[in-house]
Amino acid sequence: MHKGSRLEVAKLAQVLTVDPAHFAFLADVPAVTIRSLRHEVELASYRRHESRFDRIAAIAKLVPPGVLAAIVQKSMGPQVAARVAGAMAVEDAVKIARHLDPEFIADMAPSLDPRRIGPIAAQLSDELIVEVGRLLLRRRQYVTAGRLVPVITLTALEELVGLIGGSEILQIALYVDDPKDLERVVDLLADDRLFDIVQAAAINAHLDEAVMLVESLPVRQAARIIGQAAHQTEGVRNIVIDTVARNRTWDAILPALALQPAELLPLLANVPATIDPAVMAEVLAVARKLDLGRWLVLLVVSLDDDHIDALSKSEALQDPESVAWLIENLGSSRRLVKGMLRDLGAAAV
Amino acid sequence: MGPASGTGALPSQNAEVIASIADRLGTEPDAFDGLGELDAGQLWQLDAAIGLALAVEAKNIESGIANALEALPWPVRGPARAILGESA
Secondary structure (H helix, E strand, C coil), rough: CCCCHHHHHHHHHHHHHHHCHHHHHHCCCCCCHHHHHHHHHHHHHHHHHHHHHHHHHHHHHHHHHHHHHHHHHHHHHHHHHHHHHHHHCCHHHHHHHHCCCCCHHHEEEEEEECHHHHHCCCCCCHHHHHHHHHHHHHHCCCCHHHHHHHHCCHHHHHHHHHHHHHHHHHHHHHCCCHHHHHHHHHHHHCCEEEEHHHHHHHHHHHHHHHHHHHHHHHHHHHHHHHHHCCCCHHHHHHHHHHHHHCCHHHHHHHHHHHHHCHHHHHHHHHHHHHHHHHHHHHHHHHHHHHCCCCHHHHHHHHHHHHHHHHCCCCCHHHCCCCCCCCHHHCCCCHHHHHHHHHHCCCCCC | CCCCCCCCCCHHHHHHHHHHHHHHHHHHHHHHHHHHHHHEEEEEEEHHHHHHHHHHHHHHHHHHHHHHHHHHHHHHHHHHHHHHCCCC
């Protein structure tokens, strides 16, 4: 399965109004291809009907907005209304939207194209946006909610996030397209909410996707999330680290680990998933690549005996080049480092 | 609808279905190079779902516009039809 493909399949299935299970075979297609297909499907509607949408939009100028809103709700249907909204002049669309029932806007939401309706949403009241958001959450339309995060103001987003638990926040975050929008969401979350999200990801088997999200965040935000992983039970900590190891995402996670206070390192390092010489070798290799030698000292001294044994069996310590790098880059006296490496059974010390 | 999955699709069949998908969407087949590894049955399934979604939407658009026109106050119904290029 390709990274992120499962999420993209869910978004495509929503656009095509089919059950995601119908497209399970797309999990082997790169996420970027599925995303491109979804964007093309969304664009296709406008390509095929653009001139009609433009003409309908022009009719909006003939009828008072309140009357038109009533007609749209009663006769046009939410899908068509969503498409027309994307073709209307912003000021006309805003006037009509203010007269629409939030329930109807929520019905329209799955068919709204966030790239087209951003300027409209920006002029609607937070009260209306939050009400529509509440309805989407009540309907468990997380894919839609995630797609629409970019068009929600920060204050409305903050209010909505305050209404829901970690599991729901994660469900929405998984479907946010642009990492920049994800950053907005994470910045709104206090540490206890991040704790809930990490826990929910582990319990609901969403860690593969959650780790992928963490990868896309700036290191300061990734560090906050990893910090909350350290406070979980050993079982959850092990699943988190195992997911990082399986997905080979140390490049993104090590810089975040390196920002953790020393007292948290043993909690994250000494889990069953890391009693593995291959995992230890990969961590050393990535630390070397990222020039995290000084931090490696902290990591090594935080390891318990079982993990020291795994480290001593790692191939990295049998590679003269790696060993030479360690001697020069751990930031301690060479004599001390050599002694430590000798004790670990490293070659060519 | 094309052949069922697992029929030992030939690459040329894949190219044909991808071209069909691109044609439906009004774009170029190059945009979907990543779909080439699917078998023809899966591609047909995808093509059919896209075709169905677009057809349902087109039908919804037709009926939605017709219903909305009928619901317009009568003084603006004529001008509205004219804007849409339909006979009054």
